[in-house]
Amino acid sequence: MTSKFREQFHIPDQSAYLLNHSVGCLPKTAKEHFQNHFLEPWNQHGSGAWEHWLNNLTEFNAALANILNGEVQQFCPQVNLSSALTKVIGSLPAAPSGSHILLSERDFPSMGFVIQNLCKSFGLTARFIPEDTDLTDLNQWDEVLTDKTWLAFITHVQSNDSLRLPVAEITALTRQKQIISVVDIAQSAGIVPIDLKAWNADFVIGSSVKWLCGGPGSGYLWASPSAIEQCEPMDVGWFSHQDPMEFDIHHFEYAEGVRRFAGGTPSIMPFTLSAQSIRTLDRISSAVIFEHNQKLINLITDQINREMIRSPLEQDQRGGTLAISFKDDQKALEAMQRAGIACDRRSEGLRFSPHIYNMEEEADQLIEVIHSL
Ligand SMILES: Cc1ncc(COP(=O)(O)O)c(C=O)c1O
Incomplete structure (x- = not known):
């Protein structure tokens, strides 16, 4: 089964490419x-390419809507998560004084940089959930989501150890407490099946560069219709206008939906490519991809010393990455490189991320190197 899917991707010339938490492989x-x-619409039509190019953005949104179970009009292309998060927070009505933004010390640092920077500008506090908190425990969330929490930042799958949070249950709490929710799906989109309708969050931000195999530059913002009504983005442009072709410098009106986050002339290239990548993965199906990924991870975890494993052993608490800690991580990384196993190193150890195009033989090869260390 795997080889059928493997043929659909360009795999780097290495024996085992397990860096899909970083950059997914290009679909052929x-x-x-x-x-x-x-390129062809541009070659043939010059400025007339715009009709085709704008349709590429709609196709990107549609591909995301299909794979994440959202509605096409709820997506707006963005450069990356950091920029999307900056725009979202900056667009919201002022927070009550004394309130805070809640995030975790385990979130991706770039998200923390954005939040702390904006908190400084808006006179808010960034309140961190300590690193050792069990983020899968809803009682802990219930405790930290207080009446002073204005916005909660929730990372679906943590990048260092692949811990997966119960987002639907957490957003049920934020809704109940009338706290704005922003969910980061950078490390889950394309590998863990996601149902945006079931989550019912306020905002979801993601990129395509990792498991979605779409390359850098094609991030996105999803917003719920009720959340969008109160957003007045600072970063606007004619594509944020209700009627971009009105051309009256004295009149600006926000577009009705999430398109108000579009800004000026949109970038087209990365989204054209990504739309095709996302469709390729969606045709295989998220469920099939995740099942294969977890099968390979289980193959590895079953045959190595459990004490080395830094990712959750329970499948319902894990994303697509397996983090393994070695006595000497640097030495282990060098051994992996010599063996042609592409992986990287973070605080929890080395990260290994099998996608649909990885094979059982590659898992066996990894197990062999681990045993040799
Ligand atoms: C969980 C998570 N969030 C966000 C990002 C990246 O954010 P940005 O798109 O702003 O570079 C990463 C990148 O590794 C990540 O793992």
Whole structure:
């Protein structure tokens, strides 16, 4: 089964590419799609390419809507998560004085930089959930989501150890307490099946560079219709306007939906490519991809010393990455590189992330190197 899917991707010339938490592999049809839907319209029509190019953005939104179970009009392309988060927080009505933004010490640092910077500008506090808190425990969330919490930042899957949070249950709490929720799906989109309708969050931000195999530059923002009504983005442009072709410098009106976050002339290239990548993964199906990923992870965890494993052993608490800690992580990394196993190193140890195109043989090869250390 795997080889059928493996043929659909360009895999780097290494024996085991396990860096899908960093950059997913390019689907083979993406190049031709890019040629036909970005370069050719430009070659043939010049400025007339815009009609085709704007349709590429709609297709990107539609591909996301299909794979994440959202509505196409709820997505707005963004450069990356940091920028999307900055725009979202900056667009909201002023927070009551004395309130805070809640985040975890385990969130991706860039998200923390954005939140702390904005808190400084807006006179808010960034309140961190301590690193050793069990983020899967709803009682802990119930405790930290206080009447002073204005916004809660929730990372679906942690990048260092792949811990997966029960987002639907956490957003049920934030809704009940009338706290704004922003969910980060950078490390889950494309690997863990996601149902945005079931989550019912206020905002969700993500990128395509990792498991979605879409390359850098094609981030996105999803917003619920009720949340969007109160947003007045600072970063606007003619594509944020209700009627971009009105061209009256004295009149600006926010577009009705999430398009108000579009800004000026949109970038097209990364989204044209990503749309095709996301469709390729969606055709395989998130459920099939995740099942395969977890099967390979289980193959590895079953055959190594459990004490080395830094990712959750329970499948319902884990994303697509397996973090393993060695006596000497640097030495282990060098051994992996010599063996042609592509992985990287973070605070929890080395990270290994199998995608649909990885094979059982590669898991066996990894087990062999681990045993040799
Ligand atoms: C959980 C998580 N959030 C966010 C990011 C990246 O954010 P940005 O798109 O702003 O670079 C990463 C990148 O590794 C990540 O793992």
